[in-house]
Amino acid sequence: MSGVRRGDGAGDARLRARTKPRLSLSPAHALAAILLLAAALSASLTMLVQQARNIAALEEGAATAMTDETDAERSGRDTAPPPQDADAADDAADEANVAGPAPAPQQTPPPATDSRVDLNTADLTQLDAIAGIGPVLAQRILDHRHANGAFTSVDQLLEVKGIGPKTLEKLRGQVKVG
Numbered sequence: 632m633s634g635v636r637r638g639d640g641a642g643d644a645r646l647r648a649r650t651k652p653r654l655s656l657s658p659a660h661a662l663a664a665i666l667l668l669a670a671a672l673s674a675s676l677t678m679l680v681q682q683a684r685n686i687a688a689l690e691e692g693a694a695t696a697m698t699d700e701t702d703a704e705r706s707g708r709d710t711a712p713p714p715q716d717a718d719a720a721d722d723a724a725d726e727a728n729v730a731g732p733a734p735a736p737q738q739t740p741p742p743a744t745d746s747r748v749d750l751n752t753a754d755l756t757q758l759d760a761i762a763g764i765g766p767v768l769a770q771r772i773l774d775h776r777h778a779n780g781a782f783t784s785v786d787q788l789l790e791v792k793g794i795g796p797k798t799l800e801k802l803r804g805q806v807k808v809g
């Protein structure tokens with residue numbers, strides 16, 4: 632619209648400057664960027680598929696373990712794996728006939744050693760020995776325990792300054808409240 636204001640005719644130079652792109656890539660740079668993005672996409676999709684397979688395998692293993700436990704409980708005895716060859720089966724049958732019925736296995740599991748650190752009884756050196764806790768954080772845990780009393784759950788570590796959700800997840804397998 633020329634003639635509306637003074638200097639409107641001089642805007643042609645400004646219009647020409649605006650028609651140029653602000654960022655100009657050569658075809659080689661554009662191709663490199665596209666290839667880089669395609670490689671990143673394929674890598675992320677590959678990891679997603681692997682993760683889905685791992686989760687499916689874990690779920691299948693858990694379901695199989697639960698089914699095996701249920702079957703063993705229903706039968707009232709432990710299930711033994713089948714012999715691997717015919718000679719082994721004959722030997723097992725001969726031993727069973729000679730020795731008589733096998734005694735029932737004991738159901739008491741071996742005592743498990745719990746190597747986790749108890750938050751309510753640990754001292755500074757025990758807390759400092761935990762991976763992810765340094766001397767400063769160990770002292771803060773002791774100060775929190777002194778000020779607020781014994782911990783009732785591991786989740787209460789979130790109340791300690793310097794321990795967030797990520798740190799808590801790293802510590803969860805190493806500590807307990809007893």
